[in-house]
Amino acid sequence: MSSEAFLRDFHHVATIGATAHDGVERQAATADDGRTRTWFAGWMRDAGRPVAVDGIGNMFGLYEWNPGASYVVVGSHLDSQPLAGRFDGAYGVLAAMHAAERIDERLAGAIPAYNLAVVNWFNEEGSRFQPSIMGSSVYTGLFDRDAMLDVTDPDGVTVRKALADIGFLGTDEAPSAASYAEIHIEQGRRLERESIDIGLVESSWYTQKLDIDVLGEQSHTGATAMADRHDALVAASRIVLMVHDVTEDFEPETLVSSVGQLFVEPNSPIVVARRVHLVADLRSGDPETVNAARAALVRQVEELARASSLTINVRDFDIRPIRYFREDGIALAARVTDRLGYSSRRLPTMAGHDSVALNTAVPAVMLFIPSVDGVSHCEREFSTDAAMVRGVDVLTDVAYELVHGALAGDDER
Amino acid sequence: MSSEAFLRDFHHVATIGATAHDGVERQAATADDGRTRTWFAGWMRDAGRPVAVDGIGNMFGLYEWNPGASYVVVGSHLDSQPLAGRFDGAYGVLAAMHAAERIDERLAGAIPAYNLAVVNWFNEEGSRFQPSIMGSSVYTGLFDRDAMLDVTDPDGVTVRKALADIGFLGTDEAPSAASYAEIHIEQGRRLERESIDIGLVESSWYTQKLDIDVLGEQSHTGATAMADRHDALVAASRIVLMVHDVTEDFEPETLVSSVGQLFVEPNSPIVVARRVHLVADLRSGDPETVNAARAALVRQVEELARASSLTINVRDFDIRPIRYFREDGIALAARVTDRLGYSSRRLPTMAGHDSVALNTAVPAVMLFIPSVDGVSHCEREFSTDAAMVRGVDVLTDVAYELVHGALAGDDER
Structure with a gap:
């Protein structure tokens, strides 16, 4: 699919829960979070892909090319902070959706080593329900599902009730992950200051x-x-x-x-x-x-x-604790970025991400694109269309290598 | 009526909206405020006195001895701050109720110059609905009634709706005041430090x-x-x-x-x-x-x-602004206190009171009894039974003089 199609979808999703000054507000399991979820499911349906919703509200769009094989999981989260920017999380989910379609086109019927699942993790932000990074941490076994379903918001509403109310307390089995990739805005200004296209995340703070x-x-x-x-x-x-x-x-x-x-x-x-x-x-x-x-x-x-x-x-x-991403994952991302003619540098992430949870369970690759002025969790959060398009290119090629077996078969860190 | 009867009633009212540590929580126009109001109306009914409820929820128990004459109004407020003490406001209303009954007994059928109304002013505290001193300020024309009925609490509930919900948005005409008297806990420690029984309030801060x-x-x-x-x-x-x-x-x-x-x-x-x-x-x-x-x-x-x-x-x-109480009112209260064998001193009030609003319209007398440790607006707020009983004696004699025409007929300040 074209870059134009990606940008069209990205800017459409930013209209769901839109705020007065170009931001969005879609806190976890609110009505507007429900609307982005319904949109995500409809998009997958139109693409002919089944959607699985697990017992903590994580959504997976399933690209099954090799029945029985496990999945390369790619995505991020569609929920947001209150009065937030339209890039944080949503960019990564939209990039993953378009990467998946491009890989499917490129495969042209060939059968790779792994399938691919595009994920929208539940409640990465943790503003309404704490702790943050909830859905991906339950997926990887870091948090207990029942304990998380009992968490309440300031009005006493449980995660269980809030998810059920918007129709996304699922019963499907989540796909088994072989590896994980995610792209996100940097939320800092290191890439912008040095005019670098792609950040290769080496560790979390x-x-x-x-x-x-x-x-x-x-x-x-x-x-x-x-x-x-x-x-x-x-x-x-x-x-x-x-x-x-x-x-x-x-x-x-x-x-x-x-x-x-x-x-x-x-x-x-x-x-x-x-x-x-x-x-x-x-x-x-x-x-x-x-x-x-x-x-x-x-x-x-x-x-x-x-x-x-x-x-x-x-x-x-x-x-x-500090979590280190695998050196072979960083090397893979650096190679792909280089091949596409884009610049890159290694850097840590000061913010938490779903990839940090996934990285405790499977090989995970985390990529950043530049944030203008380094601000995030606010309506003024911004990244350019050109930066976003470069990121989709890189994520596509990283995921393409992963479905063909890159990072598989060992536990090197 | 006896001091024992007063203490019994006072300690009974403290059970309405009681908190874990001897305090009360009866914010304006909440269910617990409604319960104290129902109790007040029932007490007056048992005493054979009609109750008028005006359009901002002020309640008046009417002692009409001289049909057509105006009223000496005596009272305070039964609403409270959140997690508050049981003395602030309630002491003044209970003292006024018992003072009224004692005066009625003392009159023994004689007809004084004025009638007497025991008042429970709406929303003196201003915690749920701002500004404070609301009911008495509407009564004296300092605040506009319709504007106050439109005031909302943090959940967007109006005064109008909250009063209607507890059944106390009245339609009765309020009695016309000739003068006003109120007794209250000091909420400071000047009286306690000097072992003085009664404070004669000369001005508000x-x-x-x-x-x-x-x-x-x-x-x-x-x-x-x-x-x-x-x-x-x-x-x-x-x-x-x-x-x-x-x-x-x-x-x-x-x-x-x-x-x-x-x-x-x-x-x-x-x-x-x-x-x-x-x-x-x-x-x-x-x-x-x-x-x-x-x-x-x-x-x-x-x-x-x-x-x-x-x-x-x-x-x-x-x-x-600073409001000065009338010198002849202070002199009257000093004389009465002295006659009863109690000690007194003049002092300003740092807290606002309904009497400050009334004092802008009619001659008003404001009395204090000592507060232990000077604390208020908290569960630990305390005044002794003995101090309260002395205050009821003084308020009774002040109100007795007022219904016989003291402070009437001039505007001396």
Whole structure:
């Protein structure tokens, strides 16, 4: 299929859940996530390909050329953050759909070593239902399916109910993966700065979160003397700044950390807050950097609790170790990119991806295309049509080699 | 009626909407607010007194001794903050109910100059529906009734619908007030520190709020370089601390200021916040102090916006000037207190009260009893039975003088 056909489909999908400023909002298992899923299933039906939906809402469009053989799985996710960009995830699914059709044309009836499945993973973003990277982590056995189906959103709705409500709590068996490939926007500005076409992802960053619960005492904002207050929001504000400022203790851009989520109780204009619950996110290419930052923060928070006579509970969670992608996978992608006349460089990913989960189970290749200004998870997220088209070319050739047996038959890392 | 009867009724009302740690939660026009209202109406019915409910949900238990004469209105409010104490507001309504019955007994059929109405004002607290002091401000014409009925809570429910749902959107005419008296817990520790029985409120503090909207840019917490972020929550945290620290520029306890309400968007653990909306509350006995603090904060926020390349909009609202209570009303309350053998002192109120609204329209007397530890708007709020009983005695005698014409017939302040 042509590049024009890919661009037409890509820009069409961006109209589903479209926001006022060129973004999309399709949080996991919402009505708009359901609409992209229905579109995906219809596209596969029109292409004559059966669709399997598994018990955690992952969708697979099946290209079965070699009955009984296992599958090269290629794709990403169609869900999004709130008020998000139209590229994150969707680009990878659309690229995989068109790569699959091109490979089918190129095969012209020949039978390769493996079949191919185009995947739309459930809930990569983790904004409505936590943790993120949910569908692919259940697929690879990192997370328990029943535990994930019981996860609730802030309104108390379970994953089970939300998926059933949109008609995508499936019962099909998922195809067995022989290998995996994914392409995604970089969400950083390294490729753009160096005018490089394709990023070859060599590892994921070490990440961890801190769940921080600040327990003060509720009182009247007007009638309570300043000295008598135990203001949980004042303490929480100091913690937000600690989490931000701790990055200054390390080399620039070796550590990112931030607080994105913060709830105030009771959150009334004339009541001093009794409780603030917040989540800090720390990431680095070096686990020691995260550990050092965490230790500094825990020490500072303990001092703050003592100085302000508050109880502050800090809990580590969602610790994700560095995962290295296979050297032969990186070499394969580099070779393909080079053959197509495109430039490439190796780089780590600071964001999590479904490929990081898949990489724990099967050989996985992860590719990036440049992001304009490096911004993502916002409506201003952007990549050019030309960059996207180059990425589809590379993904097609990587997947073509995979269905012919590249990376198979050994466990080299 | 006896002090024991008052205490029995007071402690019974505290069981409606009771929380785990001796507090109550009865936010305006919720089901539990409805239950206290039904209890109030039933109590008046048992006492043989008609109840009028006006078009903003104020309830009046009517003691009509002199048909055609206007009313001394006495009371407070039965609504509460979330997870609040059981004294704030409820004490004043229960004290007024028992004062009314005692006066009726004392009159023994004699006809005084005025009638008496025991009032339960709607939505004094303003936690669910803003602004606070709503029912009494509509009664005195400070707020427009239709505008207040259109106010919505965070779920979009209007005051009109919420009152109708609990059956208290009335159509009765409110009684015409000749004067007003209210008793309340101090919510500070001045009376307790000096072992004084009764506070004679001479003025309300100057208060204003600042609505602050911090507009950053949403981005990925993992993939966005620290230098590329426009984090609305980091800036908002600096503002929370500015609002707290500005009090240090003034004499201790001459200014209180705080942020009690703060909303983060999109509030996802892995997204840098695009917007934080917060409300700061500034109060002082001296308007110049509030103005100076406000000017300092606006200047600091402008600097922060410039330094962080964010847009921060600051808007003044809910400005409430100092209101002075009448000298003859303070003198009346001092005389009555003295006659009963209780100690008293004059003091301002830092918190707002229904009496401040009433005082703009008719002669009003405002009394305080001591608060243990000075805390309020929390479950730990406490006043002793003995202190409450003394307050009922004082309120009874003040209201007795008012129904006999004290403070009537002139506008002296």
